[in-house]
Amino acid sequence: MNEFQQLRDTLSKSVLDTNFVKMTLSKPIKKSDGLPNIYIRLVAIKGTEMFQFTYHYTTNDKVKNYTITDALSELEILLMDNFRAATLFTLSKDLLIFISKKKKVSYRENAASFKNKLPVTHDKPKERLAEAGSYLHHLGITDKEGKVIHKMADKYRQINKYLEIIEGLLKSTKLPKHINIVDMGSGKGYLTFALYDYLVNQKKYSATVTGIELREELVNYCNDIAEKSNFEKLSFVAQPIQEYDNNKIDILIALHACDTATDDAIYKGLSAKSELIICAPCCHKQIRQQVKGKEQESPLLKYGIFKERQFEMVTDTIRALILEKNNYNTKVFEFISNEHTRKNVMLVGSKSSKKNDISKIDDRISSLKDAYLIENHYLETLL
Numbered sequence: 001m002n003e004f005q006q007l008r009d010t011l012s013k014s015v016l017d018t019n020f021v022k023m024t025l026s027k028p029i030k031k032s033d034g035l036p037n038i039y040i041r042l043v044a045i046k047g048t049e050m051f052q053f054t055y056h057y058t059t060n061d062k063v064k065n066y067t068i069t070d071a072l073s074e075l076e077i078l079l080m081d082n083f084r085a086a087t088l089f090t091l092s093k094d095l096l097i098f099i100s101k102k103k104k105v106s107y108r109e110n111a112a113s114f115k116n117k118l119p120v121t122h123d124k125p126k127e128r129l130a131e132a133g134s135y136l137h138h139l140g141i142t143d144k145e146g147k148v149i150h151k152m153a154d155k156y157r158q159i160n161k162y163l164e165i166i167e168g169l170l171k172s173t174k175l176p177k178h179i180n181i182v183d184m185g186s187g188k189g190y191l192t193f194a195l196y197d198y199l200v201n202q203k204k205y206s207a208t209v210t211g212i213e214l215r216e217e218l219v220n221y222c223n224d225i226a227e228k229s230n231f232e233k234l235s236f237v238a239q240p241i242q243e244y245d246n247n248k249i250d251i252l253i254a255l256h257a258c259d260t261a262t263d264d265a266i267y268k269g270l271s272a273k274s275e276l277i278i279c280a281p282c283c284h285k286q287i288r289q290q291v292k293g294k295e296q297e298s299p300l301l302k303y304g305i306f307k308e309r310q311f312e313m314v315t316d317t318i319r320a321l322i323l324e325k326n327n328y329n330t331k332v333f334e335f336i337s338n339e340h341t342r343k344n345v346m347l348v349g350s351k352s353s354k355k356n357d358i359s360k361i362d363d364r365i366s367s368l369k370d371a372y373l374i375e376n377h378y379l380e381t382l383l
């Protein structure tokens with residue numbers, strides 16, 4: 001097709017001149033196809049240069065390798081049938097390709113975005129840890145064919161990120177032969193189900209998972225799905241976190257338990273001497289309300305939005321220090337991208353045999369409280 005002559009010429013020349021960087025296809029014609037973009041790069045396979053197409057579906061990545069002739073044919077088909085835009089990046093310029101609704105092809109050249117080429121190693125597509133089990137369909141994440149529903153793609157990515165974190169934590173944690181896991185504030189159970197499926201069905205761990213949730217309708221909903229999915233050692237209980245009474249907790253999880261419910265959960269984990277305590281704190285109100293009306297010296301606390309963020313950090317830092325005081329190694333990191341939610345911090349405590357300097361940690365907690373005019377942290381009052 002003559003409309004693509006400029007693309008063919010520029011792509012072929014960039015390969016001959018060894019200044020091809022990469023190419024991307026975007027703006028899908030049908031979002032329902034679940035294929036938002038395609039990434040193209042050069043790879044060396046058994047000494048031969050090939051174009052590697054990564055079809056970046058919402059559920060997974062598929063990779064195909066083409067010769068330059070086949071790559072050009074595939075590109076023309078994709079741009080006529082599937083996408084409205086593409087960008088070819090070379091070291092000398094960027095070529096932007098646009099396809100109108102009437103299939104008219106137009107071009108624009110920009111200055112080069114890249115100064116260096118990409119490595120030509122052959123990459124495998126990223127593994128998705130959440131397999132298309134029936135529980136995903138029952139929870140409304142996938143359709144009957146096992147394809148992720150478009151509006152649930154973010155939730156599916158969050159599940160996979162969560163399992164990736166859990167996988168890394170388990171590698172460095174000493175656990176008993178049978179693991180007791182309690183998920184406090186389990187809500188609709190998306191992550192609880194995914195964790196059970198991943199540990200028991202995929203990794204073949206011997207594990208019991210219990211979800212604690214205040215809302216009885218959600219507990220009944222989750223227990224029904226657990227039964228439909230044949231998840232025999234997964235159950236949900238309707239009760240407040242404070243009332244849950246079980247000292248046999250190897251892994252304590254509390255994701256987005258609101259305000260001091262996070263502290264109630266951490267306290268349960270500390271009381272049970274859990275090997276792992278995993279939290280994603282939410283709604284940090286306790287300290288903010290405690291210092292309301294008090295004149296703060298720090299100029300950072302002059303503005304409401306900064307004040308909110310600062311007290312979130314102070315609240316979680318004291319939580320981390322209290323965990324360290326109880327001989328846990330702590331990590332704080334981003335759980336999911338903050339484009340989805342700003343409540344995206346994960347705090348992890350892993351049991352350590354090393355004894356920490358309690359008086360030094362007490363001094364750090366005291367200096368933080370003094371600096372921000374805090375009387376007490378709720379977790380301290382529980383301990």
